[in-house]
Amino acid sequence: MRLNISKEQFLKALLSAGKAIAPKNPNAILASLKLDLNEKGLEIIGSNSSMTIKSTVPYMIGEKNVITNSIVGSTLINAHLLTEIVRRMEGEIIGFDVIDKSIAKIDDGRSSFKLNCTTAEEYPDIDLEPNGTVFTMPCSTLTELVEQSAFAASTKEQRFILTALNLEAGDNKLVATATDSARLSRKSVDLDADISFKCNIPARALLDIVHMFENARTVEIAISDRKALFSFDGTVVSSCLVPGDYPVTKSIIPQNFNYFLEVNAQELLSAMGRVSVLASDRESVIKLSMSEDNVEVSVKSQENGSANEHIQTFQYTGERLEVSFNSLFVVDAIKALKSEDVTICFQAEMKPFVVKNGKDESVVELITPMRTY
């Protein structure tokens, strides 16, 4: 295997495939990238136990040669070292040459590196074919779907299924649900394709994937019973699925409320940010006290003291009400709505409440209050 390759395109593909490599992976194979030069171009594959990324550098981009002077072949090479070397090289063209299957010579005419490498046969065989239900959607739509829901998934592995984002397609809609059992977030988007499936994809993986889109416009998604595959702009990402059945959450979002608070999102975030300075590290419990002529947020901490702040601009409908909650949940929900004003709808002091954007019914954030004494 040998080639001359544009430094810029090589580095871009290394950084992309390298996102699947866990830092300081003790397993030498999984700390490596597989480089495979074939008739399609240079395919670079990085993988960890749950996600695989393949990034392809083509021979030509438009009229411009990207890979020249090449002999096909493949090798396995340490991801961190190769990426750092290519990043720091100053030449525009990098020569990459595998000698005796065990040494990769990397040279830009000025710096010359000989990196230990091994044969690609040692790499696990990873299925990157699009099987099952295949459809496309705009990258921006998938990004919105994931960013407005996945944050509510659990990060703890006690109930492993709750680390997933649950996706359900049907009736030309795709609905994403995440819950860590103290809060739930649901977002729905329209689909062109008339397809139907249910699957549970690690929420963390989906957030990583939508952050890789950069300038890509359209993503092809293939959902099978073994994996979810996302293809965009020269990159293919495969994610494992989370095994098990997702809890049934359809009916738990209440429809009838007795109290309604409409506030400016930024003002409520700033006020909560200030008073929660006093909250203890472990959890940040804030009390919201509402009546038709006064809304305030407050915190009491035995150790530190107390704080309260009046909200200046609000519209409140209902009897006097006090509700306490984990402020991080409300902050996450408000940020996910990306709306200037938010509406919070309460049933009663100790019943779950809903944070939503009055002008956009496609997203709902449900939060369980906390008891304070």
Add this chain to the structure above:
Amino acid sequence: MRLNISKEQFLKALLSAGKAIAPKNPNAILASLKLDLNEKGLEIIGSNSSMTIKSTVPYMIGEKNVITNSIVGSTLINAHLLTEIVRRMEGEIIGFDVIDKSIAKIDDGRSSFKLNCTTAEEYPDIDLEPNGTVFTMPCSTLTELVEQSAFAASTKEQRFILTALNLEAGDNKLVATATDSARLSRKSVDLDADISFKCNIPARALLDIVHMFENARTVEIAISDRKALFSFDGTVVSSCLVPGDYPVTKSIIPQNFNYFLEVNAQELLSAMGRVSVLASDRESVIKLSMSEDNVEVSVKSQENGSANEHIQTFQYTGERLEVSFNSLFVVDAIKALKSEDVTICFQAEMKPFVVKNGKDESVVELITPMRTY
């Protein structure tokens, strides 16, 4: 104690005095700032075991009232909480009011905080009077003195005296020396004052102090046998001294050399940065191979491979020579010189070598080579 104070000036003084507070100090007293409103203004004092900072907010700056509506008094209050609260408040004027000696009410008309506090009598009595040898110098000169030498001090406490920057004044010169026993850095500056003293100040403290100067022009320095005191622009910083005698280092800088390499500083730094990607985490040993027509840096790593790089622009005088060294030491030395070109003078393969700026004899960096096999 009560006052209204400009948020901007209050925050600036809190941040300044707070630099002495160790993060998450378990001792409630040392995690606190002492606030003392007296006839000079609001004095804010923060301290850790080795350094104390006093920052003063005056009643007026020019014609502008900074503190109004005041009653003198003092209190002790958690540094982190008070600073975060003041930082996040949106009002321009903050009211600060101590009630019953145990609660500080902090209010900007919008947010209202009640912070637990204690009486200032519990705070240790700290001497902040300028005793001993007192002199002034430009802040920029002290900054240069410290930044070009202190980095070479030891960060390990086995030989505690080597964590100090050694200062010696005499003959209208101030000479700073730091060594961790594998390298030594010495910088000398001219003094207006005809004074004479020797002292050892923690190198870390001096680096912190020169980074506090901001817009200050002149610093007053007072060196006694118990402490070093630095006064500038409304701030007083007291540092402990490192006990013990500093090793005699005068004669260890060699004067005669057999090999001279002159290179562009940035080119050598970039080349060393690239090849040391291959060095192991623990230490980064680089070999410099020099002859009159070729200079190259190289690294060999059993685990990772090898790298070498030719230096493009150089001037070398002497026989062929190979020297290995810890690249971090040479990188630190070159950066401290702040010079476009650097000269490295060698005696022999295994003897200490000197890195210097050919145009500035006031600073010398001495480095011990390493043996490679």
